[in-house]
Amino acid sequence: MIGVLDLQGGVVEHLGHLHALGVPARRVRHPQELDGLAGLILPGGESTCLGKLLHQTGLDTAIPAAHARGLRLWGTCAGAILLAKAVEGEKPHLALLDITVHRNAYGSQLDSFTATAEVPPEISPAPVPLVFIRAPVITRTGPGVRVLLAVGDRIAAAADDTGGMLATVFHPELSPSLAFHGWFARLCGLTVPSPEALRGDDAAWSRESWTKLAARPGR
Amino acid sequence: MTTQDRQTLNIQLAQMLKGGVIMDVTNVEQAKIAEDAGAVAVMALERVPSDIRKQGGVARMSDPSMIAAIKAAVSIPVMAKARIGHIVEAQILEALKIDYIDESEVLTPADEECHIDKTQFSIPFVCGARNLGEALRRIAEGAAMIRTKGEAGTGNVVEAVRHIRTVNRETRQLQSMPMEEVMSFCKTNGLPYELALKVRALGRLPVVNFAAGGIATPADAALQMLLGCDGVFVGSGIFKSAEPARRAKAIVQSVTHWNEPAKLLEISMGLGEAMPGLEISDIPENERMAARGW
DSSP, rough: OOEEEOSSHHHHHHHHHHHHHHHOOOEEEEGGGGTTTTTEEEEEOOHHHHHHHHHHHHHHHHHHHHHHHTTTEETHHHHHHHHHHEEEOOSSSSSEEEEEEEETEEEEEEEEEEEEEOOOOOTTTOOEEESSOOEEEEEOOOOOOOOEEEEEEEEEEEEETTTTTEEEESOOOGGGGHHHHHHHHTTTTOOOTTTTTTTTTOOTOOOTGGGTTTTOOOO | HHHHHHHHHHHHHHHHHHHOEEEEEEEHHHHHHHHHHHHHHEOSSOOOHHHHHOOHHHHHHOOOOHHHHHHHHHHSOOEEETTTTTTHHHHHHHHHTOOOEEEEEESSOOOOOOOOOGOOOOOOOEEESSHHHHHHHHHHOSSSSSEEETTTSSSTTTHHHHHHHHHHHHHHHHSSSSSSHHHHHHHHOOOOOOHHHHHHHHSOOOEEEEOOOOOHHHHHHHHHTTTTTTTEEEEEHTTTSOOOHHHHHHHHHHHTTTTOOOHHHHHHOOOOOOOOOOOOOGGGGGGGGEEEEO
């Protein structure tokens, strides 16, 4: 099973992609909810907010402890900032992945953009769509960290293969592509369709897909 | 980039704010307190709604230099308010490159008939709504996010509850009625038809909806989440309370833990005096902000 950190941000978008892959998933808001997970996704949101809530819930120590026992981690956008060992001009949060990130490197929302890029074939043989929203940039990768993807001259995704960690500064959960979720699930030892089978976009995905699992009219 | 791609990106930024609290701030110091408390964004404005209410007069867009100072001081998204229908205030805010414009009834409307055509902008807009028709009209105009209005500056959550309950009720009605009644329902309630069909299929608004107006306590914020809001705006509720930093942090936690009463109990303890509240019935009809917007 894969968990999605459920403190703030793009939680349901990740749950939707995992569901589309047939991967069992659950929300994680408390340390005990990490038990039995093969992997944990740290979603996009606001890293300052997420960092504080991680501390208040005790997940700031529980996640590194679970990671040391084999829990694989993937951070998207703000989640990548949470994983980074160094954040330019700020204190790091979980400080697990040996990268340096520069927050909001592209500017304000007016500088948010989409792109399409080639990725390593084990992720997808076809180019994948990328969504950058107030995105950070990875400005340094340490020894043992592999650059998976650069957009222009800026590093957008990196992985520590032996450590079982992945950071993407864009949002695969906001695009129709299931490629990155499939790859992470395979890293976690779960059975999912091959990259070739996942070729192209999820036909069921739409701009409103996130609403399926989002807040419903209450009461 | 096409207009539709831009609108999708703008809706997606709001998606990343889900489960968060957006706080009104009037200076750099407050903006830093908000960021430290875990706000997902700040709304930069010269006067919080309760002061606008007290001082009266025409409330306009804030001085851009004040918004720029706040933008420079924090790393989280910065929003600012333009008057309803004030196309040029919105153009100025877009030129300032903030992250989101609130076309807001808290300011004095510039146009009593038309809202801004938000499709002409690259920057995202959030707009207020009291019911499903108002929400969908704003989305049709290009809004990328909705907030159920509440009555700003009152510290009284009753209108915010009324507005989200109205949106919810109308959504359920739309879903349960036979197809042949949909057009008539749209006509009566002022719903753009195509968007109404979308809501009928989705069972909720197609964009993120935050609660606003009158939220003063962690319990108020959690109630809005329980009623199906995606997050919360807090205006006067924080910086008009006795201990803003503690209350701000507590409200952030209450939005994350909205469905955990034992946690809410812990969060709600010893926060000092909340902002003073106002009875809605004591506010003259023509001074009620929620009624602005068409």
